[in-house]
Amino acid sequence: MTIRLLIVDDDPLVRAGLALMLGGAEDIEIVGEGADGDEVPGLVGRLAPDVVLMDIRMPRTDGLTATERLRARPGAPEVIVLTTFHADEQVLRALRAGAAGFVLKDTPPADIVGAVRRVAAGDPVLSPAVTRQLMTHVARRPAAASDEEAATEAATPRRAAARRRLDSLAARERDVALAVGQGRTNAEIAAALYMSVPTVKTHVSRVLAKLGLNNRVQIALIVHDAGLADLPGDEPDGL
Template sequence: MTIRLIIVDDDPLVRAGLTFMLGGAEDLEIVGEAADGREVPELVERLAPDVVLMDIRMPHVDGLTATERLRALPGAPEVVVLTTFHADEQVLRALRAGAAGFVLKDTPPAEIVAAVRRVAAGDPVLSPAVTRQLMTHVAGEQDRPGRREESRRAAITARLAELAVREREVAVAVGKGRSNAEIAAELYMSVPTVKTHVSRVLAKLDLNNRVQIALLVHEAGLLDEEA
């Protein structure tokens, strides 16, 4: 299956470099490019990509806003954020908005190709090291709770209360970074059953992907309860 890809970056040299790198993969097709987030909705509607590589910093509509708007649409393509940072508040916001992960701009070409393939297949692109950094950031927010953070955590706790016991267990395992096979072994269920529970968790919590489940679990402090 050919993966249709759109590249969004305000630097024409970056777009040209990514097109050159990714265009050599037989299963990837660069169907469009954009220099700003405001161009994305029309491109996506017209070209129907499977994945959008999205830069964060752009002059008019940045990649974070563009990602939030795009992922709110039905049938939206997956979004991989392009960044020069390993982890910061902007990347966290992108993941909360529904991005399937992110890649650094200096990532080797083969790894970027692999990331696009993984995201197209429904797997998030987030290394264990980066996950730890992001969760540390989330923990830091919890350690400095303001009224806004407390309100957010209360809302998250209320949402998680909608889950059945087994769904909650699966959500916590996702938060630990477990794969479906690992969750199946840990909770004594089949892999198809795990997939069903993950799908139900996503639907009940109105989330886009496993990364968002992991963030929500960490923000709710469920992993602290497991310790």
Template structure:
């Protein structure tokens, strides 16, 4: 399968570098470039990419707003945000909006290529270590008190909608486990794990497994039943 990729970044040197790095792969087709988030809807309609590699900071419409608008549309492409920070509240906003993950601009070319391929295949870009780092960042930024308790109660209530096996899979996703790791730990086949993840997303109205991880963390369950 050829992956149709749209690159959106206001820096021409970054766009040129990404095009040079990614365009040589046999399974990647750079279908176009954008310079601002305001260009994204028209570009997506015209070029029909599978994945959008989206910068966060752009002059008119930032990548966060563009991601929110794009993921609100049915059948839209997956989005990977580009950032210069490991743990940035803006990255978290993008993930909650439905971005499939993020990569750093100084990430080695081979890893950026692998990230695009993984997202196109339906897997998250975030590694378990990065997922845990983001979870810690969220926790550190939240004030104590009633708002935190309310958030936790609301997240726990949503997870209570899941069947027992689905909940086990959700908790494993929340700890950053891959599908293969979940399958081994819970004695499931890989297709069964993927089916459970799809059902969890549908039941909870989420876009991707990163959002499952955020919800598990909101419920205060990311450190429970840690056997994976």
């Protein structure tokens, strides 16, 4: 299968470099280029790409806003965001919006080609280790000055909403969701919960469907928002 790729970046030299690099892969076709996020809807409607490689920082409509708008559309292509930062709060916003992952602009060419292929195949471009790093980054807040402040922080609307969403899952689905939030692979989840890997995949698919998510990275972010990412890994709920 040929992967149809759209490149969106406001720097013409970056676009040219990415097109040269990715266009050399036999299974990737560069179907178009854009210079700003406001061009994305029209380009996607006209060119029907499978994957959009999206820069974050653009002058009129940034890549985060463009990703949110694009992923809200039915049948939207997958999005990989480009960033110059390894752990950027903006990347987390993009992942919550439905981006399949991110790559650094100084990533080796072969790895960028591999990332496009993985996303086209339905796999997020985030290893468990990078998922944990991102969640740790967003969790870094000044320590609360008192127990009262800590309680207030723990009761934030985002945390309450995330816990309600997880509570809507069946017990085993919730176990799997928590394990995903801990950065575990399917094989590691299967071993910890005494399941087969296909059963884990089935539960992950059900969690995605029930919570209206696009990929397992978003599951991990909900678990983080719920304050449950640091539960002991050997004793998930339901065992």
